[in-house]
Amino acid sequence: MTLRERLALNIRDERQRLGVSQETLALRAKVSRAYIGRIENMTHAVGLDMLEKIAQALSVDPSKLMEPRIKSAE
Numbered sequence: 001m002t003l004r005e006r007l008a009l010n011i012r013d014e015r016q017r018l019g020v021s022q023e024t025l026a027l028r029a030k031v032s033r034a035y036i037g038r039i040e041n042m043t044h045a046v047g048l049d050m051l052e053k054i055a056q057a058l059s060v061d062p063s064k065l066m067e068p069r070i071k072s073a074e
Contacts, residue, residue, distance in 0.1 A: 001069060004042055007051070010065045012040045014058050028057035 015025050022040070026033040030053070038044035039054075046054070055062040 003066070004045055006067075006069055007046060007065055008040050008042045009069060010067060011036075011054060011058070014060060014065065015040075018058065020058070025054070025057055029053045 015022070020028075022036045023033045026036045029036070029050075031050070035044070036054075039046055051062050051065065055065055058065075
């Protein structure tokens with residue numbers, strides 16, 4: 001799994017855990033909903049400043065969004 005994939009999935013999971021829509025997250029981070037969608041769909045790389053803004057909008061430490069994903073037993 002690439003770092004971009006990990007970040008995208010962690011942002012999506014944290015957003016969903018909080019019950020927040022992409023639109024709401026975008027408003028909190030002061031970006032467009034489409035931009036959040038591109039991040040979550042792994043078509044856009046996130047810079048450090050944006051990572052910090054998104055983490056702040058989700059009320060988490062940026063390092064939480066970079067944590068390794070736990071592989072499910074398949």
